[in-house]
Amino acid sequence: MIVENMEIISQRNIASKVYELVLKGPELVHLASQGQFLHLKVSEGTDPLLRRPISIAQINQEKDELTVIYRAEGKGTSMLALKQAGEEVSVLGPLGNGFSIKETKPGNVAILVGGGIGVPPLYELSLQLVKVGVKVVHVLGFAGNDDVFYEEKFTELGETYVATMDGTYGDKGTVIDVIEEKGLTFDTIYACGPTPMLKAIENSFPEKKGFLSLEERMGCGIGACFACVCNVKNDPTKTAYKKICTDGPVFAIGEVEL
Amino acid sequence: MNRLNIELPGLSMKNPVMPASGCFGFGQEYAKLYDLSRLGAIAIKATTVETRFGNPTPRVAETSSGMLNAIGLQNPGLEKVIANELVWLEKYDVPIIANVAGSKVEDYILVAEQISKAKNVHALELNISCPNVKEGGMAFGTNPEVASELTKLVKQVSDVPVYVKLSPNVTDIVEMAIACEEAGADGLSMINTLLGMRIDIKKRQPILANGFGGLSGPAVKPVAIRMIHQVSQAVSIPIIGMGGISTAEDVIEFFLAGASAVAVGTANFVDPFVCPNIIDDLPRVLDELKVDHISELIGGSWK
Ligand SMILES: Cc1cc2nc3c(=O)[nH]c(=O)nc-3n(C[C@H](O)[C@H](O)[C@H](O)COP(=O)(O)OP(=O)(O)OC[C@H]3O[C@@H](n4cnc5c(N)ncnc54)[C@H](O)[C@@H]3O)c2cc1C
Ligand SMILES: Cc1cc2nc3c(=O)[nH]c(=O)nc-3n(C[C@H](O)[C@H](O)[C@H](O)COP(=O)(O)O)c2cc1C
Ligand code: FES
Numbered sequence: 001m002i003v004e005n006m007e008i009i010s011q012r013n014i015a016s017k018v019y020e021l022v023l024k025g026p027e028l029v030h031l032a033s034q035g036q037f038l039h040l041k042v043s044e045g046t047d048p049l050l051r052r053p054i055s056i057a058q059i060n061q062e063k064d065e066l067t068v069i070y071r072a073e074g075k076g077t078s079m080l081a082l083k084q085a086g087e088e089v090s091v092l093g094p095l096g097n098g099f100s101i102k103e104t105k106p107g108n109v110a111i112l113v114g115g116g117i118g119v120p121p122l123y124e125l126s127l128q129l130v131k132v133g134v135k136v137v138h139v140l141g142f143a144g145n146d147d148v149f150y151e152e153k154f155t156e157l158g159e160t161y162v163a164t165m166d167g168t169y170g171d172k173g174t175v176i177d178v179i180e181e182k183g184l185t186f187d188t189i190y191a192c193g194p195t196p197m198l199k200a201i202e203n204s205f206p207e208k209k210g211f212l213s214l215e216e217r218m219g220c221g222i223g224a225c226f227a228c229v230c231n232v233k234n235d236p237t238k239t240a241y242k243k244i245c246t247d248g249p250v251f252a253i254g255e256v257e258l
Numbered sequence: 259m260n261r262l263n264i265e266l267p268g269l270s271m272k273n274p275v276m277p278a279s280g281c282f283g284f285g286q287e288y289a290k291l292y293d294l295s296r297l298g299a300i301a302i303k304a305t306t307v308e309t310r311f312g313n314p315t316p317r318v319a320e321t322s323s324g325m326l327n328a329i330g331l332q333n334p335g336l337e338k339v340i341a342n343e344l345v346w347l348e349k350y351d352v353p354i355i356a357n358v359a360g361s362k363v364e365d366y367i368l369v370a371e372q373i374s375k376a377k378n379v380h381a382l383e384l385n386i387s388c389p390n391v392k393e394g395g396m397a398f399g400t401n402p403e404v405a406s407e408l409t410k411l412v413k414q415v416s417d418v419p420v421y422v423k424l425s426p427n428v429t430d431i432v433e434m435a436i437a438c439e440e441a442g443a444d445g446l447s448m449i450n451t452l453l454g455m456r457i458d459i460k461k462r463q464p465i466l467a468n469g470f471g472g473l474s475g476p477a478v479k480p481v482a483i484r485m486i487h488q489v490s491q492a493v494s495i496p497i498i499g500m501g502g503i504s505t506a507e508d509v510i511e512f513f514l515a516g517a518s519a520v521a522v523g524t525a526n527f528v529d530p531f532v533c534p535n536i537i538d539d540l541p542r543v544l545d546e547l548k549v550d551h552i553s554e555l556i557g558g559s560w561k
Binding site for chain 1: 282283288290291312319323324504526528529530
């Protein structure tokens with residue numbers, strides 16, 4: 001974990017309100033791994049004040065580059081979207097415990113399930129799984145046709161299914177619908193997306209080995225402020241907790257209350 | 259010559275800058291980034307008798323140049339704080355201020371008595387100003403008689419000097435401060451957070467699960483400066499000032515208002531190196547102002 005001023009190499013609008021940002025810096029990249037996140041300072045001044053947590057979508061060690069993909073939704077991310085190549089961004093990271101690729105044996109099948117802006121961290125995960133010989137299947141869910149991104153990039157790595165809630169692209173329905181309708185089988189499941197999607201995955205595949213990446217509003221991002229805690233499953237005292245920023249954002253299915 | 263050292267009851271500080279309670283955990287996280295011995299002191303997260311989980315999430319919400327929090331005093335509890343966190347901190351050459359909280363008078367007394375015996379705890383900060391708990395907390399800090407009574411009882415059991423952390427959510431902060439001084443407080447620390455709320459316009463409900471929370475960050479700085487300016491003229495005990503500090507210039511402003519040391523809270527989330535950066539930058543500002551020692555500035559706006 002370090003703070004580095006990273007240079008913007010490129011910023012591209014890749015779907016409705018969704019931007020792909022490539023950042024370059026000599027140090028942070030070499031500490032990063034799949035599923036970790038960055039805490040980005042989007043402005044120099046005090047408004048917006050807090051950093052924004054954004055997942056690492058791709059790590060390019062040779063070029064000292066990191067890619068993040070985010071939706072320009074509120075004040076901070078909208079300001080980030082205005083930044084141009086050549087400008088700098090203060091980055092705190094890499095943060096958290098990401099996806100472990102060791103949990104899937106070479107030759108086994110891993111299914112990677114992403115919902116909307118939860119899709120990005122699955123890309124670096126997929127690259128790493130493919131590298132060690134895991135067969136990857138991707139199921140990506142979006143709201144509609146305008147929201148879809150990275151379909152081709154995932155397709156290059158393995159079988160890829162896209163579903164939209166309104167049916168304007170791919171299959172109509174949820175990611176769970178796709179897995180069931182296509183009869184997809186797998187050894188491990190990795191998922192990132194809205195909490196209802198993660199809950200549905202937990203309920204649909206309780207016996208499977210799986211890992212979920214969670215979100216929560218954060219302060220520090222490094223474990224000091226207790227903003228981002230969640231309860232641990234099967235804890236009658238309700239005092240045990242995990243911090244999403246440092247113990248997570250990735251947890252094994254069944255580890256924490258969603 | 260050290261131009262920054264400050265002597266306060268119980269606290270012999272290399273410099274006047276400490277992280278504020280609740281914004282620095284028990285130091286472990288920031289120790290990965292820099293040597294904690296560089297700090298003037300450390301105010302650790304509030305400690306209660308029992309382990310506390312705190313409030314449901316979301317617990318933080320951003321505001322214009324500030325943030326709301328409703329953490330709800332989550333901490334491992336007295337026993338664990340003494341056995342683990344404080345022992346871990348012993349390797350650093352830095353005085354610790356233990357922030358003491360509770361929902362009943364007996365809780366405060368128990369925590370104060372035991373935690374004040376820890377080797378590296380050089381002072382207590384009596385948290386009678388947490389806005390995020392249903393019982394206790396701020397209820398002790400908005401009524402001068404109640405605050406005075408609690409201060410007296412804690413003073414009786416504490417082995418180290420006691421600083422009372424004041425809530426800004428009162429009509430007359432001077433009255434509160436005088437009540438604490440008369441009850442035997444060795445110092446004051448101010449301000450804790452200001453009660454506030456934000457509403458999500460799409461969901462039509464508060465952003466914080468707790469409804470409201472405590473406002474901190476640059477947005478509250480003028481309130482803190484005003485209160486310290488008033489209180490420092492009315493009492494003779496020293497004040498640890500806080501509320502929106504993020505630069506060396508901010509520290510100077512707090513000194514001029516009447517603070518003798520400062521705590522930096524929210525700014526740690528924005529820049530985790532903010533405390534050492536401010537410490538390193540202070541001599542430059544003293545040069546610019548042609549001041550030899552920072553203590554010369556205490557109360558400089560009214561003296
Ligand atoms: C570990 C982690 C990884 C993430 N990865 C990505 C990603 O790769 N791409 C992406 O688009 N988004 C990601 N998010 C969500 C992203 O952090 C929020 O969308 C973003 O912070 C919203 O900021 P804003 O300026 O648009 O909104 P504002 O409304 O201005 O935000 C106000 C405050 O609320 C916080 N906040 C608002 N929504 C969220 C949210 N959903 N999650 C956490 N904090 C929130 C902000 O950080 C800020 O502190 C991730 C969140 C977490 C916790
Ligand atoms: C996330 C968070 C947690 C806090 N927890 C505590 C606490 O446990 N005890 C306490 O006395 N004050 C607590 N505070 C208040 C700070 O110590 C400080 O008084 C206040 O935030 C103003 O300073 P700032 O603007 O520099 O943050 C907390 C503040 C924040 C933002
Ligand atoms: S964001 Fe501060 S503890 Fe996780």
